[in-house]
Amino acid sequence: MLTMRQSPFDLFERLEQQMATAERIPQAEVIDGDGAYTVRLELPGVERDSIDVKATDRTLMVSAERKGAADADNQQPALLSEFRTGTWSRSFRFSTGLDRDQLKASYRDGILEITAGKAISHTSVTVNVEI
Template sequence: MLTLRQSPFDLFEKDLFKQLEQQLHTAERVPPAEVLETEAGYAISLELPGVSRESIDVKATDRSLVITAERSAPAEGSPAPMLSEFRYGTWSRSFRFPSGIDRDGLEAHYRDGLLTVVAPKAQTTTTVSVKVEG
């Protein structure tokens, strides 16, 4: 006898589908980013709606930039939402550049949920030699 299925999800066992759904809800999401390169440096923009300025941390090394932020959950005692697709918690993104950046010249601006970091290119690069001891 031929059985017609109502939905493609009927192919999954219910437990498997439930596991996939839980993984989707707990998956780490990172904000969308845009990186622009000019002769003078790099401009990195990230969408951070609902993130407070105080929770954003920008750190740089010679060739990379690490941005960390936290979106806080509503205070306890607030009414529970009937449906929520918001993601709360801490996340981090890192960017590595083909040439060195001037860490002292970094600028970061946050307005209307958009973080923009300007990283000038380093004018000089340094090489360090290390003596190998036996």
């Protein structure tokens, strides 16, 4: 409900402030290859050192942080900045297990590409019946 002291523009400004502080979810592309999964994430402006890739049996987790220009040393704050800064994270769960020894990641031109080999799992087991 709007009061006499509150305009719709104030509501939009508050919404913009909330969105600026919210955690980001990067755009992704997942490819299911013959022997490996390939995951590509858009992480523009993120420094390579701030990217963290972790894998468990069937889950791949990626997090990164993009710092603003004001965070850098000896930089004056921008008069206007529409760059998105903050922490980004994303996780993926796969139908087959991941071979963590075959996990590779590369970062170029704002695109993080992760290749995760599929683990060899045996779905059936033969059991001898004793008399």
